[in-house]
Amino acid sequence: xxxxxxxxxxxxxxxxxxxxxxxxxxxxxxxxxxxxxxxxxxxxxxxxxxxxxxxxxxxxxxxxxxxxxxxxxxxxxxxxxxxxxxxxxxxxxxxxxxxxxxxxxxxxxxxxxxxxxxxxxxxxxxxxxxxxxxxxxxxxxxxxxxxxxxxxxxxxxxxxxxxxxxxxxxxxxxxxxxxxxxxxxxxxxxxxxxxxxxxxxxxxxxxxxxxxxxxxxxxxxxxxxxxxxxxxxxxxxxxxxxxxxxxxxxxxxxxxxxxxxxxxxxxxxxxxxxxxxxxxxxxxxxxxxxxx
Numbered sequence: 001x002x003x004x005x006x007x008x009x010x011x012x013x014x015x016x017x018x019x020x021x022x023x024x025x026x027x028x029x030x031x032x033x034x035x036x037x038x039x040x041x042x043x044x045x046x047x048x049x050x051x052x053x054x055x056x057x058x059x060x061x062x063x064x065x066x067x068x069x070x071x072x073x074x075x076x077x078x079x080x081x082x083x084x085x086x087x088x089x090x091x092x093x094x095x096x097x098x099x100x101x102x103x104x105x106x107x108x109x110x111x112x113x114x115x116x117x118x119x120x121x122x123x124x125x126x127x128x129x130x131x132x133x134x135x136x137x138x139x140x141x142x143x144x145x146x147x148x149x150x151x152x153x154x155x156x157x158x159x160x161x162x163x164x165x166x167x168x169x170x171x172x173x174x175x176x177x178x179x180x181x182x183x184x185x186x187x188x189x190x191x192x193x194x195x196x197x198x199x200x201x202x203x204x205x206x207x208x209x210x211x212x213x214x215x216x217x218x219x220x221x222x223x224x225x226x227x228x229x230x231x232x233x234x235x236x237x238x239x240x241x242x243x244x245x246x247x248x249x250x251x252x253x254x255x256x257x258x259x260x261x262x263x264x265x266x267x268x269x270x271x272x273x274x275x276x277x278x279x280x281x282x283x284x285x286x287x288x289x290x291x292x
Contacts, residue, residue: 005122006061007033008051010044010075015067015096016181018173023111024066027093030115031064031122041074041272048078052088062089062122062291068096073145073270076288080132080144089127091118091291097185098271100147101130104228105292109180118291127289131226131233134285135269138277145269146290149282151222151237151257152207153196155267160192161185162273193221200240207240209261216260217242224255224282233284249284256281 009031011024021037028035036047048063055061063079065072072092079088092102093114099107105128108114121127133145150157165172175184199206200220207218217239224235235255237245249255258279259265265276 006055007031007122008048008061008063009033009035009066010047010063010071011035011037012040012044012065012067012071012096013037014039015071016176019066019095027066027111027115030112031119033062033064041070044071044074045078048075049082052078052082060087060089060289062091064090064118064291065092066095067093068271069098069100069147070271071096072101073147073272076132076146077144079288080134080285081141087289089122089289089291090130091121093118094182097181098147099182101226101290102292103182105130105290107292109182121291126292128229128292129231129287130290131231131287132285133224133226133233133269134283135274136281136283137267137274137279140277143269143274144285146226146288147270148226149224150268151224151280152219152267153200154193154221154223155265156196156273157189157192158268158271159266159273160196161188164188164192196221204240205261208259208265210257211260212237212245212255212257214245215239215242219257222257224249231284231287233282235282249282251284251286254281254283 009028013019024037038044038047063075065075075090093111094102094109130146133149134142136142207220210219220238220240222237224233231251233249235247256279267274267276
């Protein structure tokens with residue numbers, strides 16, 4: 001019963017090509033959830049924090065993202081930032097362009113079918129461990145992700161897409177009428193990455209010079225990933241010259257990349273572009289309970 005399992009649906013009306021309030025209200029009804037309609041990821045994080053602050057620690061509450069990967073990340077951040085809130089369950093509908101985690105755990109693309117499935121999982125207490133990436137950069141407080149951290153030229157692709165969408169949003173919405181938005185998103189990332197690789201080939205210094213505890217090199221591309229039902233994070237760093245560096249961060253372990261030739265660099269955490277200052281430290285921060 002809902003009285004024992006309070007649930008919040010955070011609907012991001014800016015997700016994908018835009019979400020209608022009527023659909024979000026219908027989904028909240030299926031989930032038997034409170035509904036907060038927001039515009040963007042910062043609002044989603046704040047709405048989740050505010051709602052959680054009103055709930056007692058036990059029994060476990062659940063927060064469900066009505067949006068894409070960025071919206072889901074905003075909810076995960078609110079849970080991770082809250083003191084003692086790791087018992088909160090999280091979930092996500094595939095209503096945005098990037099839906100890696102819900103897809104990984106078998107959430108249907110159809111929103112109505114997905115809401116019914118998530119409700120059944122909530123009632124049954126069915127969850128999977130979802131790894132958390134903690135990222136510290138510059139003077140900022142730690143940030144959190146649950147999909148991946150992109151570095152080097154690959155790490156600049158999310159920012160490229162944000163800038164492209166600002167210029168060509170109408171074209172993207174038109175294309176989404178005939179092509180699934182997730183496929184459009186994949187194609188956009190691939191196009192941006194190929195363009196970035198061309199820049200790296202022509203301008204070597206466009207690759208930031210970084211150092212780790214193992215090597216000093218120009219970073220072409222890198223990624224730190226989460227995996228299904230595991231709390232460890234595999235990472236892959238590709239220098240512009242030389243052999244790739246690979247490894248796995250187990251719970252509590254960190255990887256630090258120090259910037260040697262510039263003060264700032266762009267990277268992404270899940271789908272959100274970020275600006276790092278001086279260094280980026282990535283830590284395997286345990287797991288959250290994902291409803292699936």
